[in-house]
Amino acid sequence: MSTPTHTSSSAARAAIERPNGAGAAAILAAGIGCFFVAGFAILGDKSAFFNTLFNFSKPTGPLSGVTTCAIVAWLAVWAVLHACWRSRNAALTRVNAVAFTLLLLSLLLTFPPIADLF
């Protein structure tokens, strides 16, 4: 009887002590990744240089490069943040605020009338 109790209490303690860093890294990276999509889309639309550069797949056009670059950059940022934060606690209030701001900006900046302001 004592072993399961010991095991479950150890598991509970480990769960309580599990740092939020891995979650914070994923959340912030997702906000940054979404912002990359919007930012690269504006770059591809406004700059002839980037428009050509992003033309990874001719049938799809610059959208292929915009999204591929954004996904690669998102995964790279996530990997770096995860490596830095996974075993510690991050300031989640600040992380969430930055991630939500970037996410909402991404929604707005992908809207063509707003993107065309740049």
Added chain:
Amino acid sequence: MEITTRGLWTLIHGMGFGGLYLLACSGALVELWRRYAPGAEASATERDERFLRLYLLAMAALAWITVLTGTYKIYPWYRAVPPAGSDLAGFPQRLLMSSPDTIAWHSIGMEWKEHVAWLVPIAITMAAAVFFQYGRDLRRHPQVRNAVLCFAAVSFLAAGIAGFFGAMLVKNAPVSGGATIHLVEGGKQ
């Protein structure tokens, strides 16, 4: 009753993968809201946790399949440039741009849809990864849970925007062409 292969792909992309994602998203939001709140009355069991893991994984897979089929299978047909003097019916982007009454379906609708849809797989992949990491421990990390909920909600909104414009674009300038598939033979009137 017949459908073209391009029409069928559009149907699979929009009503299949995209529609299924929207349906699944509402379920995930309810589940995360009800069962993973700190002190939730209907707290999640290990079985519930395993189920939601698979559910979020399936949603992430759906989101990726939807944007990839949209971007690399259907979008090239949508944006194809017609040879000079040809009928615009098989070239949806050019058909929409040929009239001031329809051009905004492309310049606002398609331009927004093609980019905003890509926020969906990023947001839901994050939600799935965080849930894989924390599972029922999300109750002890309310800020992490709130972030997952917010990103899942925004993914729902973004998928809704993409789905709405997808449906409207199909109404105004359907992607069609390719081989014709006969579904049902019609009787004589």
